[in-house]
Amino acid sequence: MAPLSAWHERLVDTALAPIRRTSRRYWALVGLELAVLGWGLYAYTIQLRDGLVVTGMRDRISWGLYIATFVFFIGISHAGTLISAILRVSQARWRTPVTRIAEFITVVALICGASFVIIDLGRPDRVLNVFIYGRWQSPIIWDVLAITTYLTGSIVYLFVPMIPDLALFRDRLAGRTARWRAWLYRTLAIGWNGNAAQRRSLGAAIGILMILIMPIAVSVHTVVSWIFAMTLRVPWNSALFGAFFVAGAIFSGIAILVIVMAILRRAYRLHEYVTEKHFVYLGYLLAAFAAIMIYANISELLVHGYKLEEGAEFHLRQLFLNQFAPLFWFYLIGGLFGPILIVLLPATRNARGIFVAAVLVTVAMWIERYVIVVSGLRVPLMPYEPAEYAPTWVEWSILAGGLALFALLITLFLKVFPIIAVWEVAEDHEATVAAPDLRRPAVPELSPATGGQDL
């Protein structure tokens, strides 16, 4: 076994730190997340007992906070796809320290997002009707197929590149950790010792997955958009919706990744690996997608406004002047133009500035989902007074519970799995030291020194 450099040893220690040490603040955070989740569960029991009448949804505005949050979560699940797959294919070196958490955000967001669809059903047992009475003609069936495929693919894509790191944990923590944990690492490492055959198989598996996961991810959010676009509602009559939703998904995915990485960087002192550069690069991506979103909005709204079909005028008025104006203007200015400005200005183009931009984008994108869902249903189909929708405390509580579940799953993940892709960071470091100007391959060769066993 080759001796490890001090840099490698420090990297391994950093990856193991969350597992070796558990601070009071960690447990306090878990307690807070559990409390909020518990409150959300309590609200959900009220909804189960009394039915959807406890929400603000009625016959005319039958989708609200839940469906908006479902779309939002599915959107942020694109973080893993973008960072891990697209940047891997494009051989972006800087991605390695943030890959793992991006992939985990994907899985957790999908789980939370799918939960909100079931919550929106009112009676969760009726989810079986989708399978019993589902029809191929329905976008809801396409959605179920796409999301289950994406969830499976994302779990596999999270797991496969983690194998060498799980082997590392298995070896480093042998005899020094709980039996269940030792068993977990032993099982999930599937006998990894970093030999040539294993490295070939791992490289091939990652190569297949990184290509496969991209069209799946694109299909998922496209199909989510079709649930709206294929419904006969004037504000949703758009062939652009699929691309618009996918761009928005990646946009919000980057934002949530920036936020999570900033928190982890501070909590686990990852400054050596997650550097200012990573935030600035993610900020560039954020700004690029903000520009795409501005373009999509102009294209969408201008076409609607120019043709002004029946209902379009009402819709544009409610967006820009009436009920939804404060939310919509915040989305446009704070969520789209604001981040671009932050990235453009040298004074704010840093980790702190990008973090603020990411928070703005996250809030704005949730608002955008809410406005799309509720304003679309609010346009009257017949000449009657428009319906109103205001979420009740039950809906807000369940939303808070859902966000707490998202945070809790990530918090618990930190205590079990490596938050940094150790072998990828190490390989990237070696490649940089050996040949700073060379681009590394999309699928790392996994040198014995970084292949898990020998680290």
Add this chain to the structure above:
Amino acid sequence: MNANIRRLVRAAVILLAVGATLAVLAAPVSASHVSVRTAFPSSATVGEIVPLAVDIHTADGAPIAGTTVTYYLHMAFAGVAGEAEIGRTITDAAGVATIRYQPRAVGIHEVRIEYLAPGLATAEEVVGTFDVAGGTQLVRSAGGVDIPGINPGLLMAVLGSVWLILLSVAFRLVGIARAGGDAPG
């Protein structure tokens, strides 16, 4: 009460009685001069097109042609119950009127048929019933563009391909696990 008032009341009562008798005698004649017979199927299934016929003759057996006949079906939907007109036609030379109806629900169907007999100012009616069974799906879109090959089979083929690729990844993982016994390369 004096005698005059009593006479006045008695006269009024007699007048009312005579008037009522005349009114009854002058009322529209009943359908006794018309013979009406419905010809409904004894049973049908949902989606099956069934003829609902009515045969209108005079009392002496002559067919009444050219009479307008309207069919009403008793319906209940979304908490609202009432009659819906399901067809209107006129009797032919044989005195027969027929509409073709496609039942959309199971159960006893009560059809009220309204017709205007010759020489009458108001319509008369007759009620017939028939039983409907089965559960055929009626909502079938006839619209759309049928492009050969674009169907659920294609969707399944795409989805199946994706899952096959995921399965190939699973085989790679099996390969990693099986190679675990070898020495590090």
